[in-house]
Amino acid sequence: MSDIVAFNSVAEEAAPKAQAARVLAGPRGAKPRRALSGRNIMIYGTLIVVALYYLLPLYVMVMTSLKGMPEIRLGNIFAPPVEITFEPWVKAWASACTGLNCDGLSRGFWNSVRITVPSTIVSIAIASVNGYALANWRFKGAELFFTILIVGAFIPYQVMIYPIVIVLRELGIYGTLTGLIIVHTIFGMPILTLLFRNYFAGLPEELFKAARVDGAGFWTIYFKIMLPMSLPIFVVAMILQVTGIWNDFLFGVVFTRPEYYPMTVQLNNIVNSVQGVKEYNVNMAATILTGAVPLFVYFVSGRLFVRGIAAGAVKG
Amino acid sequence: MAGYTQGSGRPNQWLRNLNAKIASVPMILTAVVIFLGGTIWTVVYSFTNSKLLPRLSFVGLDQYERLWAAPRWLISVQNLAIYGIFSLIFSLVIGFVLAALMDQKIRFENTFRTIMLYPFALSFIVTGLVWQWLLNPEFGIQSVVRSLGWESFTFDPLYNADIVIYGILIAALWQGTGLVMCLMLAGLRGIDEDIWKAARVDGIPMWKTYIFVVIPMMRGVFITTLVIIASGIVKVYDLVVAQTSGGPGIASEVPAKYVYDYMFQAQNLGQGFAASTMMLITVAIIIVPWAYLEFGGGRKRV
Secondary structure, eight states: OHHHHHHHHHHHHHHHHHHHHHHHHOTTSSSOOOTTOHHHHHHHHHHHHHHHHHHHHHHHHHHHHTSOHHHHHHSOTTSOOSSOOOHHHHHHHHTOOBTTBOSTTHHHHHHHHHHHHHHHHHHHHHHHHHHHHHHHSOOTTHHHHHHHHHHHTTSOHHHHHHHHHHHHHHHTOTBSHHHHHHHHHHHHHHHHHHHHHHHHHHSOHHHHHHHHHTTOOHHHHIIIIIHHHTHHHHHHHHHHHHHHHHHOOHHHHHHBOGGGOOHHHHHHHHHTOOSSOOOHHHHHHHHHHHHHHHHHHHHHHTHHHHHHHHHHTTTO | OHHHHHHTHHHHHHHTTHHHHHHTHHHHHIIIIIIIIHHHHHHHHTTBOOSSSOOOOBOTTHHHHHHHHOHHHHHHHHHHHHHHHHHHHHHHHHHHHHHHHHTTTOTTHHHHHHHHHHHHHSOHHHHHHHHHHHTOTTTSHHHHHHHTTOTTOOOOGGGOTTTHHHHHHHHHHHHHHHHHHHHHHHHHHTSOHHHHHHHHHTTOOHHHIIIIIIHHHTHHHHHHHHHHHHHHHHTOOHHHHHHTTTOSTTTTOOHHHHHHHHHHTSOOHHHHHHHHHHHHHHHHHHHHHHHIIIIISOOOOO
16 A cells, blocks of 8 residues: 555656656657647547547536426436526525425535544544654554554455444534534544654654754654654645545434534435425535535645545545 | 574563554554544444444344345445446546646646546535536536527536536536546556657657557556546545535435435444445445555566
8 A cells, every 4th residue: 555655656756757858868859740630539538428428418507407397397417507596506405305394405505614624633643743753653562553544445445334334422522513623533533544654754864863863853843853754745635535525424324413514415415305295406506515515625726636546546 | 693693582572662663552542443443433433233322132044135125225336336347447538648648748737637636626515516517507518508599408417416427527527627637638648758759769659659559658647647536436425515515316425425314314333234244345346456556466566
């Protein structure tokens, strides 16, 4: 697994260099390229078809969410709306029914915010210190615990869910947001610790030694030297956690009560509720609203997202 | 010198790096209590007849016998096998082909990559619901094709018990192939450009170079991707809940859902524990040989 992180960062750095080498030294450098060669048509044709396939669901979602129900019943899902209405969006946000209450996704949205923000901060704080301790202050037995942690990342959550329910119940925080935040922190720990350990291990050792000679201790070195030097990896970890925790469904449904359900759980309840008429436009608006935060993170962070996700793919 | 360190070694051993040890307490607790302890706890209680609450009254392998006699579990396992085999094959093949296309010095590479990867940023719930809508026979793809004049066209995987798992597979591939493409692309970029030149000089056709030279060189990337996909397959849960809730009937049940339903709805904890132990074994079968290859047989790569 350490390979994933290592290889990924290597590949990220190697890519532009290899690209440059190809342009400079490649045998096709001198050959004039025809834009409309058969080969190019094949490559771009395939890629465009594939891209359309990936975009289609997003397109259909947006189109459906902007139509009224009569138009949905009559028309086809690919047709753009004749009459654009934002009614479904308002309803999805403010008044769609999820089980007992009818105040839409807004409640779930704020729950998700209240879950994601502290979970992200706490898990990154703990994991970065763990990773730092593992990389720079090796002590006996640490590697063993670390190995258990990493292997644990592969164990299906279902195996550990019930014991955690018992622990949380004993602590009196089962069903609360605090409990869920702890759970997210626990399950974020393997991959984040690995991420930070590898990053800190890659920093020049002289830096650490010089600080020690100067008399700096564990925390001083962490806050004054390691932390300021590791901003990129903190951002990667943040992306990983925000998208991962926001998208979580299983933990949300197991460890919280209905009034604390995160957005994903509420969304599923809205769409898959058996009672009443299915309002497909409201459902699709709700789906987009739930996907909006991770999509926003994805588009804003670009390349860093790729790094983070590839490093944390094991968690998903 | 040696005597000195040995003499004061005992008390020092514990106090050395005290801060690092304190900082590692959350990690140690998680590793030992939750991951190790929790797993052992579940395995132990899978041999009991716990119903509503966990009870330590052992019944041997009863829960496992009941599990493997339950049609719902058998369907779950069968579904997971079909879903697993096809999603492994398709995501590796599609992911690799896309990566190879992206590696042809194309323009707009970033745009294409962004489009292929964005589904991965979405929740399985969101993906499941979108595809539930697209595959809805009354309004979705089937109805659109029919309205174009092909009246007998049938494409309703989510409503047909025989093929429902393939409907779930379509959504899973839509979400997951982008990641595989990215991993493969990184692998391809890591391959020395001279290999391509040498192959070109020798007059080896491109596809042959890929199959006989490049893919074997990317063994590490393939194994890593395989492990990532495989451990994700065993956990598949949200997608099924969002798309079909296990229906029609019990046709799209999967092991992870079986576990959840028995633990939290049917309140038959023993069954849930036995089923989750089976999931654990499956993962162990995938992970142990990989971990051995990766960490046991000497470190070859960085």
